[in-house]
Amino acid sequence: MRYLAVLPFLALAACSDLAEVGRPPAFADTAPTLEHHALYNVPIPQVAERAGATDGASLWTASQRSLFGDRRATAPGDILTVVIEINDSAQISNQTARGRTGSQSMGVPQLFGLPQSLDRRLPEGVSLANAVEMDSASSFSGQGSVSRNEQLTLRVATTIIERLPNGVLRIEGTQEVRVNNELRELIVTGFIRPEDISRRNEISYDRIAGARISYGGRGQITQMQQPRYGQQVADIILPF
Structure with missing residues (x-):
């Protein structure tokens, strides 16, 4: 009965694979992701009117896009780069x-002569002089x-999708x-601090709390x- 219950799931899995025969794997849709939601729900900043004509020639303004402005990601919808350099052994x-x-x-x-008296009544070769004798030995060896x-x-470029009340992104x-x-x-998720973002708008993977990095x-x-699929199901169901 267990095998019959699994057959519909195997048929559905086989149909999904057969639909991709002769076709390259399709890209995942980005519309329902939190990244897409953060990017499409960020209000457009309003550009303030300049007070004078000479302001256009100035190298310094309060804008984030100025020459000396801080271009680090700070708000939902901003994009920053995550640098992953894993070399562990x-x-x-x-x-x-x-x-x-x-x-x-x-x-x-010797016990008041009782053992000698009992030995005469016991079968030949049986004596109470050595009533019980036990030997035991055990050994264990393990190596790993x-x-x-x-x-x-x-x-990989990532998007800030939420700013927590304590300032963590x-x-x-x-x-x-x-x-x-x-x-x-490649999928990267986690929590970062704004002060850990470098001036190049980058952050190392080892500064991401709760990091989830998937490369497949x-x-x-x-x-x-x-x-x-049949072999995977057999490995789960079969007891041996």
């Missing part, structure tokens, strides 16, 4: 050994090692690059690296 090796041996014996060679090396260098950014029939997706893809190569 870790090596862990553990080894454990444990051993234990024990020996116990108990006998009643972990070796990991990750390197990733990326730059919530950012979200997506990037899709399609080469032939393979689509690479969709396409023919990715499909070939994944087991088929």
Whole structure:
């Protein structure tokens, strides 16, 4: 019965894959994202009229777009660049050994002559002189090692989608690059402080709180690296 309940889901998954036969993977729609909402709901700043004709020749104005203006992102709808440079490596090796041996014996060679009296009534070869004798031994050995090396260098433009009451900014950014029939997706979300944004309007990934960085893809190569749906379902249902 379990297999019959899974069949409709397998059919739907197969139909979605068959619809992409002969076609490159489609880009995701940006309309329903929080990025899109923040960009399309930012009020347009009103440009104040200049007081004099000589103001147009001045190098300094209070505007953010002036020569010496602060162009760092500060409000919802502003865009900043996240620099991702991950170069991590870790090596862990553990080894454990444990051993234990024990020996116990108990006998009643002399007890008011009772053992000798009972030995005559016991079968031949049985004696209370060595009534109980026990030996035990146990050993354990364990060994484990972990070796990991990750390197990733990326730059992605993100959008401020929310400014929290304490001044912290919530950012979200997506990037899709399609080469032939393979689509690479990069997603970055998290929380940042305005003072951590550099003068170049950039921020490093290690200054993002609650960072969620996803780098993956969709396409023919990715499909070939994944087991088929039937095999995945069998691995979950089968107990052995």
